[in-house]
Amino acid sequence: MPSKAGTTRLVIVESPAKAKTISGYLGPGYVVEASFGHVRDLPRNAADVPAKYKGESWARLGVDVDNGFHALYVVSADRRQQISKLVKLAKEVDEIFLATDEDREGEAIAWHLVETLKPKVPVKRMVFHEITKPAIQAAVANPREIDRDLVDAQEARRILDRLYGYEVSPVLWKKVMPKLSAGRVQSVATRIVVERERQRMAFRTAEYWDILATLAVANAGEGPRAFNATLIALNGDRIATGKDFEPTTGRVRAGAGVVHLDEGGARGLAARLEGRPFTVTRVEEKPYRRRPYAPFITSTLQQEAARKLRLSSQQTMRTAQRLYENGYITYMRTDSVNLSETAISAARRQIVELYGERSVPPEPRRYTGKVKNAQEAHEAIRPAGDNFRTPGEVAKELSAEEFKLYELIWRRTIASQMTDAVGSSVSVRIRAVSTSQEEADFGATGKTITDPGFLRAYVESSDDENAEAEDAERRLPTLVKDQPLTADELAAQGHHTQPPSRYTEASLVKALEELGIGRPSTYASIMQTIQDRGYVTKRGQAMIPTFLAFAVIGLMERHYPRLIDYDFTATMENELDEIAGGDHAAVDFLTAFYFGSSNGAGDQDIARSGGLKKLVTENVSEIDARSVNSIPLFTDDDGREVVVRVGRYGPYLQRELPGGEQPAPAAEGEEGGTQGDRAPIPEGLAPDELTPEKVHELFLGGSGERKLGDDPATGEPIVLKSGRFGPYVSSGERKSSLLRSQTPDSLSLEEALRLLSLPRLVGVAPDGVEVFANNGRYGPYVKRGEEFRSLESEEQMFTVSLDEALALLAAPKTRGRRAAAPPLREMGVDPLTEKPLVIKDGRFGPYVTDGEFNASLRRGQTPEALTLEEASEMLAEKRAKGPAPRKKAAAKKAPAKKATATKKTAAASKSTAAKKTTTAKATAKKAAPKKAAPKKATASPAEK
DSSP: OOOOTTOOEEEEESOHHHHHHHHTTSOTTEEEEEOOSOOEESOSSGGGSOGGGTTSTTTTTTEETTTTTEEOOEEOGGGHHHHHHHHHHHTTOSEEEEOOOSSHHHHHHHHHHHHHHOOSSOEEEOOOSBOSHHHHHHHHHSOBOOOHHHHHHHHHHHHHHHHHHHHHHHHHHHHTOTTOOOOTTHHHHHHHHHHHHHHHHHOOOOEEEEEEEEEEETTOOSSOSEEEEEEEEETTEEEOOGGGBOTTTOSBOTTOOEEOOOHHHHHHHHHHHTTOOEEEEEEEEEEEEEOOOOOBOHHHHHHHHHHHHOOOHHHHHHHHHHHHHTTSBBOSOOOOOOOOHHHHHHHHHHHHHHHOGGGSOSSOOOOOOOSTTOOTTSOOBOBOSSSOOOHHHHGGGSOHHHHHHHHHHHHHHHHTTSOOEEEEEEEEEEEEEOTTOOEEEEEEEEEEEEEOGGGGTOOOOOSSTTSOOTTOOBOOOOOOTTOEEEEEEEEEEEEEOOOOOOOBHHHHHHHHHHHTOSOTTTHHHHHHHHHHTTSEEEETTEEEEOHHHHHHHHHHHHHOGGGGOHHHHHHHHHHHHHHHTTSSOHHHHHHHHHTOOOSSOSOHHHHHTTHHHHHHHTTGGGSOHHHHTEEEEEEOTTSOEEEEEEETTEEEEEEOOGGGOOOOOOOTTSOSSOGGGEEEOOTTOOGGGOOHHHHHHHHHTSSSOEEEEEOTTTOOEEEEEEETTEEEEEETTEEEEOOTTOOGGGOOHHHHHHHHTOSEEEEEOTTSOEEEEEEETTEEEEEETTEEEEOSSTTHHHHOOHHHHHHHHHSOOOSTTSOOOOOSEEEEEOTTTOOEEEEEEETTEEEEEOSSOEEEOOTTOOTTTOOHHHHHHHHHHHHHHOSOOOOOOHHHHSOHHHHOOOGGGGGGHHHHHHTTOSHHHHTHHHHOOGGGSOHHHHOOGGGO
């Protein structure tokens, strides 16, 4: 659409990719530029606060709570260059169109752009839900004003989250651990995961048995001859199944009225039924009908992408963002299941083309969402355009991940407008009488699909990997009442009740959505935040809470239960929605929440308690940090309470000493307790895996302490321990980490003595400087003064001769022990600096670099999926912080003269090295051998 003659318009979007796509749909007279997301935000730290506000009491918050919750916004350092560019462009055009996303975040970005650019020309807001030429042209032709209600709602949410985080987090710093964070939604999401783990920890398994019968029809016509049936009742009483057992005791629920078969009972009954006649007692046939699933919304897309494609929420949203910005799908942050008339028509046309007219119902399907306060004016996630492109038509244009996600969205959209899947289901009861006159009833069910309908295009997955697929059939022979059957096999089969499954990202998003907590734009960031904060780790798809999360949630539950209450959090979401709808004032809502005064807005319980400010500042001194950081497990057979304590170096086990004696008081700087009643918890061990048997093993030394013997030279005991940096051996003042080739279970006394001999004095060079062999962070090495060279193998530390070591030290240095590896991926040119960006593999994982600044990829990001825009933003953040300060040379701390040993002390070099006064100390920062690290850096609670 060409601009009016002589008129120049500036169109501002969030990302360069979006700008590139949109610019292709607009004619001459339009300049399309990106803001690179949010341009202003509350200050992140004191350095961000402008000088004129630094003396204000509220500057720490970035919100003037005493003056209408006025927010202090600052332009992000990494956006200043782009803002300058936009200011210049704004002065050269006749109109400005703000084309940010159509949700609250997008509306807020548009408002912040106006506040920052302060344009002198007319400003209009253009919105669209897909980036196609017709949609963009329609948006230009029908602009609107900025919706201040949406802006107020987003601003209230941002201020609310800042108040919550900045007031509650300091309590966690004082009582749990420094640098922790609390968040209005992240804390609730963490609580959900912790509660599920508590259920697993309290769970007690139960065993139950039944009988699987393989039954056959004498003269079968069409269909199968044999089928399986399961024992369901004995003498009229139902056979116990998993649902009949109490999860915390493993016993049958009171009043269940079921028969609990054990192995002997099941096998005995099977033997008594052997050779007995079986008879059909009942056949019930019903029609089967399954309606299609609604089109995708943000949460269901994340759930299905996790189940089918194994993508994290972040990966799903990044991939969907690229598909949206390049014009393949509609806007991906939505809670509406609506499809436009255009989309419905496009889907129905394509169904006819691909599956035939019989697959299209007479009337279009309309869906009603179950999400509270869904914005029904928006559309569901679907392929873009008036004519959907099939996956085959776009395959060559998309990456593998983009193609899979596009195909998923396309199939779901098409299926939503297809006919029902229909068929029939049948339920059969069969009876046999044992030789002891026991009446045994067996049951079997079947399902036949006569018309798959929408299942031809799409079958939804389940969180239960053992669940039967929707399109699976179970065909039974044609059976009638009183029909005789014979049993080909009777097999007793045992089962165990299972604890509730851990949450996956998909099921946690579903739980949050069902509770009314969070919104489409926040789900992915919530999943990422609770992992980045160290509250949740992932094992495969399962989300496992850390003991740190237990401590944080325990504190919140005891002292601030309302702040992590599900209904309270959902109520806040609803009130924010009311602000967006113009039905509530943001100031009233924030006042009630923070100060407790209520004008009909805000949570009444919080208001009665005096508000958040009073809640988190009063009685903080009464919170017992030791109690908060203690997670009770059980009382052992000797009557000692076993707890997990969350310490500065990680979680560890502690119990009362024999006879009920309490742990000795902590020394200054330590975490309390005595060595004898502690055991470290191996990294990666889930809370529910700390069974009494596992705890007993840890206290005995399975992964804790184990005495290997005594040093024949000194008489001191040699002990295997598990520390913060992994397993190590210790004897007196000496410590040494295990080699990569060694395991704690198989370590012998001889091997431990070899380890404690490090650093090994190889000999003395002709100039009188000693040469040592040692093991460090980067592997085995030899050292002469300040010169280091890597050894090829760990064994060489103990065998390398002086001549070999000197020859190696005389050779030129190489990068580590190999040439620099080629980049993992070349990304292209940074749109901000015009420098080429590449992704490399570093010591701590992949990172993106422009040759001057480096930024490590975050959790969930992969080299393949990282976009150029994301890489540019990451480096811009690094650039804004400035170069990292260089560390002082180690030699300044420990001069070579002091660090080297003489010939006379060569025999005592083992002891000297262990005391950290040898060369190993002088070069600890450069080579970082774990064995020579200062005690403070390596000690775990169990080592003290």
